[in-house]
Amino acid sequence: MKDIQHAQEMIDTIHEAIEKNNRFGEEFIEKIQERLEGQRRSSEEHIENLQKQIQAETKSAEEQIERLHRAKEEHERNIDERIQSLHEDTDEISRTIEVQVEGIQNHLERVRESAEKHVERAHEVMEQNAEIAEEQIEKIREQMQEFIENAEEELESLNEQIEQQRDVIEIRSEHINVKTETQVDQQSTYDIVQLLMANYDSDYDRRHAGITINRSYSVNGVEKLKYSGKLVPLYEVDEIYPRDEWLQTLIDRGMTIQNLDEYCHCLNARDYLMRVKDKPEVWKSGILDIPPTDNWDIYQESYINSLVEPK
Incomplete structure (x- = not known):
């Protein structure tokens, strides 16, 4: 009984849920x-x-299309009017050009006629000028012949003057040579040294500063001495070998110095002695064909002699 009641309650609950749903x-x-x-x-x-x-846009588009149609028609009318105007202008220009062409043709015809007259006149003038030119050419030939004859006479006179001047120059040259030889004989070697130094010292100092050397000396294929770089500074060289005394020694032994190159060569020869003065093995080596020795003074003398009388 309870189960039936419970089932009925469930059915009622389900009905209520269904109704609610x-x-x-x-x-x-x-x-x-x-x-x-x-x-x-x-x-x-x-x-x-x-x-x-x-609808509004359609209406606006229709109005715009209408305006465009009207503008197109107006533009076409303007174009037609401009074309008509251009045709009229073209006709006017054509007429003007025709008139100008006709005028130019008339002018050319007049110019041609005038040119023919000028040419004819020019031929006449040329014939007249040809006769005059022949006369002038003949006169010029006569003048040239006269000029040539005068020139030959003047040339002969000039040759005589040149010959006379040559004789005078030879006489003067002989006199100058005699005078120069006399002056050289009278001038002491001291004066020569001073003159050389006055002429070349400044240039020598400048050259010396820029010289770079690379020396190698061998005997029978065996290297005995080698050095390179700048020359020994002048103040050191001049202290050991004063340039006036060095030049005096060379000149007294017969060396002649005639230009800057020879002057520099003579003074730069001191550089070698500066490098070997403390190397007895070099004195004994026989380089530069200097006889071997263990005496420095003898070696110096032999080296100086080799400069004056190179082998």
Whole structure:
């Protein structure tokens, strides 16, 4: 009995739930219908607005098309008018050109006639000038012949003067040579040294500073001495071998110095002695064909003699 009652209660509960779901479903359906109705009305309003907008735009487009048609017609009328005007201008220009061409042709005809007259006159003048030119050429030939004869006489006179001047120059040259030889004989070697130093010292100092050397000396294929680089500084060389005394020694032994190159060569020869003065093995080596010795003074003398009388 209790089970039947319980089942009845469950059935009632289920019926209530079904009714509740039905009510909920009806309410949900009603809400959906209301929403659909709202969307339908909104769509209809939107469609109506679009139709109005389309109508307005269509009307505006039709008005714009109408304006374009009117503008096109106006433009075509303007073009037709301009074409007509151009035709008229072209006709006027053509007539003007024809008139100008006719005038130019007439002018050319007059110029041609005038040119023919000038040519004819020029031929006449040329014939007259040819006769005059022949006369002038004949006169010029006579003048040239006279000039040649005079020139030959003047040339002969000049040759005589040149010969006389040559004799005078030879006499003067002989006199100058005699005078120079006398002056050289009278001039002391000291004066020569001073003159050389006055003429070349400044240039020698400048050259010395820029010289770079690379020397190697061998005897029978065996290297005995080698050095390179700048020359020994002048203040050191001049202290050991004063340039005036060095030059005096060379000149006294018969060396002649005639230019800056020879002057520099003579003074730069001191550089070698500066490098070997403390190297007895070099004195004994026989380089530069200097006889071997262990005496420095003898080696110096032999080196100086080799400068004056190179082998």
